[in-house]
Amino acid sequence: MYGMKATGIRARVRAEMTEEIKAIARRHLATDGANLSLRAVARDLGVVSSAIYRYFASRDDLLTALILDAYNSLGQTVEDRERAVGRDDLTGRWMAVCDAVRGWALERPHEYALIYGSPVPGYQAPADTVAAATRAVTVLGTIIQDAAVARRLPPGPPEPVPDAVAEDVRRAGAVIAPDVPDAVTARALSAWVTLFGLISFEVFGQLNNVVEHRDEFFEHQMRAQARFVGI
Amino acid sequence: MYGMKATGIRARVRAEMTEEIKAIARRHLATDGANLSLRAVARDLGVVSSAIYRYFASRDDLLTALILDAYNSLGQTVEDRERAVGRDDLTGRWMAVCDAVRGWALERPHEYALIYGSPVPGYQAPADTVAAATRAVTVLGTIIQDAAVARRLPPGPPEPVPDAVAEDVRRAGAVIAPDVPDAVTARALSAWVTLFGLISFEVFGQLNNVVEHRDEFFEHQMRAQARFVGI
DNA sequence: ATCAAAACAAGAGCAGTGCTCTCTCAAAAG
DNA sequence: CTTTTGAGAGAGCACTGCTCTTGTTTTGAT
Numbered sequence: 105m106y107g108m109k110a111t112g113i114r115a116r117v118r119a120e121m122t123e124e125i126k127a128i129a130r131r132h133l134a135t136d137g138a139n140l141s142l143r144a145v146a147r148d149l150g151v152v153s154s155a156i157y158r159y160f161a162s163r164d165d166l167l168t169a170l171i172l173d174a175y176n177s178l179g180q181t182v183e184d185r186e187r188a189v190g191r192d193d194l195t196g197r198w199m200a201v202c203d204a205v206r207g208w209a210l211e212r213p214h215e216y217a218l219i220y221g222s223p224v225p226g227y228q229a230p231a232d233t234v235a236a237a238t239r240a241v242t243v244l245g246t247i248i249q250d251a252a253v254a255r256r257l258p259p260g261p262p263e264p265v266p267d268a269v270a271e272d273v274r275r276a277g278a279v280i281a282p283d284v285p286d287a288v289t290a291r292a293l294s295a296w297v298t299l300f301g302l303i304s305f306e307v308f309g310q311l312n313n314v315v316e317h318r319d320e321f322f323e324h325q326m327r328a329q330a331r332f333v334g335i
Numbered sequence: 336m337y338g339m340k341a342t343g344i345r346a347r348v349r350a351e352m353t354e355e356i357k358a359i360a361r362r363h364l365a366t367d368g369a370n371l372s373l374r375a376v377a378r379d380l381g382v383v384s385s386a387i388y389r390y391f392a393s394r395d396d397l398l399t400a401l402i403l404d405a406y407n408s409l410g411q412t413v414e415d416r417e418r419a420v421g422r423d424d425l426t427g428r429w430m431a432v433c434d435a436v437r438g439w440a441l442e443r444p445h446e447y448a449l450i451y452g453s454p455v456p457g458y459q460a461p462a463d464t465v466a467a468a469t470r471a472v473t474v475l476g477t478i479i480q481d482a483a484v485a486r487r488l489p490p491g492p493p494e495p496v497p498d499a500v501a502e503d504v505r506r507a508g509a510v511i512a513p514d515v516p517d518a519v520t521a522r523a524l525s526a527w528v529t530l531f532g533l534i535s536f537e538v539f540g541q542l543n544n545v546v547e548h549r550d551e552f553f554e555h556q557m558r559a560q561a562r563f564v565g566i
Numbered sequence: 567a568t569c570a571a572a573a574c575a576a577g578a579g580c581a582g583t584g585c586t587c588t589c590t591c592a593a594a595a596g
Numbered sequence: 597c598t599t600t601t602g603a604g605a606g607a608g609c610a611c612t613g614c615t616c617t618t619g620t621t622t623t624g625a626t
Contacts, residue, residue, distance in 0.1 A: 325525050
């Protein structure tokens with residue numbers, strides 16, 4: 105049928121409008137912080153405030169969309185940066201992941217705060233966000249899985265992991281890292297926590313007047329984590 | 336002089352009023368989250384909103400006072416709980432610190448978010464907060480210092496620490512842990528970051544649907560950190 | 567081509583917010 | 597006893613998220 109479009113023109117301008125609102129909201133987020141004003145966004149867009157509600161049911165809905173985008177942006181960045189490293193360079197791959205996360209966070213501290221800072225009061229993460237949130241940590245999972253199948257994890261009897269912990273750890277690694285010993289998976293999760301703990305400390309100002317050489321400190325600590333995990 | 340008081344009665348009721356405002360604000364924080372309403376606090380106090388400004392110059396000032404109190408409350412709790420453990424039980428002391436921080440955070444997640452979550456937009460930490468914020472980590476410093484003077488840190492040549500990192504690490508440990516090798520201090524800082532990273536993940540919901548056995552997971556990871564540091 | 571339905575934006579309005587200013591009154595200080 | 601000081605009340609300003617109504621435009625089927 106002539107003129108038949110997979111997505112009507114109306115749907116397309118709607119998508120563009122939605123994207124523009126999010127872009128302006130992100131800019132406001134970068135300058136004004138977390139207390140995002142819908143009315144200010146509407147003003148910047150040259151539209152009356154109530155018009156925004158055609159695209160987002162509430163301010164929290166807008167924030168949720170930004171959160172989803174942020175998770176995907178971070179995940180994409182991490183995936184890309186890690187893919188650029190030779191598959192055999194396990195430590196290099198881990199360091200690339202660390203660097204990617206930190207770089208992403210330092211470039212957009214407010215978006216980082218949106219996803220890894222205090223959650224907004226009444227906010228409950230919808231199902232789609234958990235998939236997006238998983239992308240980054242999945243990359244770490246493939247690294248330790250690759251290390252396991254290549255038999256490059258340190259030998260020796262693994263330290264014991266309590267049953268309750270082993271259960272959680274196995275579920276976490278079941279799909280992406282099934283050949284990794286529980287103790288190593290547990291350590292990898294610990295390294296993951298340390299990565300985000302350190303970045304949060306840096307972004308949220310907890311390192312002020314304590315650590316001056318941020319780059320070197322971060323690299324040293326994350327390299328130590330690589331050794332701790334065994335990659 | 337008869338009736339002379341060290342602090343006038345007027346100053347005392349003012350202090351009581353200030354404390355009551357903070358108490359109500361804390362209650363509101365616990366229920367409504369971070370967007371604290373001055374007017375709501377005033378209503379609960381049975382007073383008109385402008386009256387609050389006799390005690391706090393702005394909403395941010397109130398929040399700053401709550402932040403200071405939170406740091407001191409956490410510091411006090413950690414100090415008390417760690418003091419209750421035998422001096423020779425280094426691992427026990429570390430675990431007591433971890434448990435104290437986590438327990439404190441889980442009991443008042445919003446106050447935790449106030450000091451370790453995303454900072455409020457225009458907020459700059461005043462000098463008094465840094466002193467209060469130091470109390471908790473100082474306890475960890477004394478633990479590794481005690482380990483060092485008792486020669487209970489693992490022997491062997493310490494791993495090399497880059498100069499830039501060593502500079503930061505030495506400054507951090509200069510006063511409280513001067514006898515600890517740089518590599519160990521660096522690892523202790525890493526453990527500290529991991530402690531707060533894990534608690535933040537738990538309080539902020541990042542562990543949902545991932546870790547079910549929270550207590551066991553936390554204990555296992557923190558015990559691993561103790562071994563990592565060497566205590 | 568016509569026409570009803572749907573989508574859209576505008577505007578007014580409501581309840582709430584942080585904060586300022588003025589006014590009044592009671593209590594402390596001299 | 598007078599004067600100064602501090603505290604609370606109240607009105608008001610500019611702002612917020614959100615709702616509802618009112619015209620206007622676009623769409624899709626007749």
